[in-house]
Amino acid sequence: MTATRLALDLAVTIRHDGHGGVADDLADTAGLAAWLRERAALLDCAADPVIPDQALHTAVRELRAAVRSLFARAVRPGPPSSADAHRLLPESEAIGRLNAAAALVPTAPQLSWDPGAPPELRLHPAGSPPAADRIVAALARAAIAFLDGPDRALLRACPAPRCVRYFVKDHARQEWCTPSCGNRARVARHHERRREGRDGAP
Numbered sequence: 001m002t003a004t005r006l007a008l009d010l011a012v013t014i015r016h017d018g019h020g021g022v023a024d025d026l027a028d029t030a031g032l033a034a035w036l037r038e039r040a041a042l043l044d045c046a047a048d049p050v051i052p053d054q055a056l057h058t059a060v061r062e063l064r065a066a067v068r069s070l071f072a073r074a075v076r077p078g079p080p081s082s083a084d085a086h087r088l089l090p091e092s093e094a095i096g097r098l099n100a101a102a103a104l105v106p107t108a109p110q111l112s113w114d115p116g117a118p119p120e121l122r123l124h125p126a127g128s129p130p131a132a133d134r135i136v137a138a139l140a141r142a143a144i145a146f147l148d149g150p151d152r153a154l155l156r157a158c159p160a161p162r163c164v165r166y167f168v169k170d171h172a173r174q175e176w177c178t179p180s181c182g183n184r185a186r187v188a189r190h191h192e193r194r195r196e197g198r199d200g201a202p
């Protein structure tokens with residue numbers, strides 16, 4: 001489920017900052033470098049680490065905007081994350097952007113079959129594309145695979161106060177992205193009910 005993990009990881013680089021605002025882990029190239037370092041194995045660039053420049057930074061952020069816009073569509077009829085609900089891309093533009101990013105690097109299917117493991121299909125970049133293109137294309141392919149796969153139906157925008165995360169439900173009754181969001185939401189509901197009780201009292 002590398003695709004789900006990468007697609008979600010990219011989306012949740014926009015997150016609640018803990019003070020009522022929104023933080024962006026990919027605000028600058030240094031942030032992107034740290035984010036890519038942590039995912040070098042998933043992105044198949046561990047052997048060939050890339051130092052992000054402005055072009056790669058822009059490409060990843062534009063891809064993220066497309067992914068989050070399509071996540072907003074995937075969670076309907078539920079509401080989208082409030083972080084960017086006011087600036088979602090038109091769906092055709094988001095899809096076009098995702099497909100163009102995936103097409104940066106053609107891939108060839110390759111079989112790997114380690115002893116004691118089941119056979120596995122992997123998509124390997126054809127030729128020797130620039131590392132930056134490989135990263136953007138790998139992120140786009142992950143998002144496409146996620147949107148095409150069974151986890152899409154489990155995608156939600158966390159409804160807890162101030163939270164802006166998308167998450168994939170682990171179990172049917174999961175309502176919030178994390179237990180701490182669940183606690184915050186319950187406290188908020190409790191205060192809401194108390195206030196209503198007071199306001200409604202004679």
Ligand SMILES: [Zn+2]
Pocket residue numbers: 158159160163164165176177178181
């Ligand atoms: Zn949450």
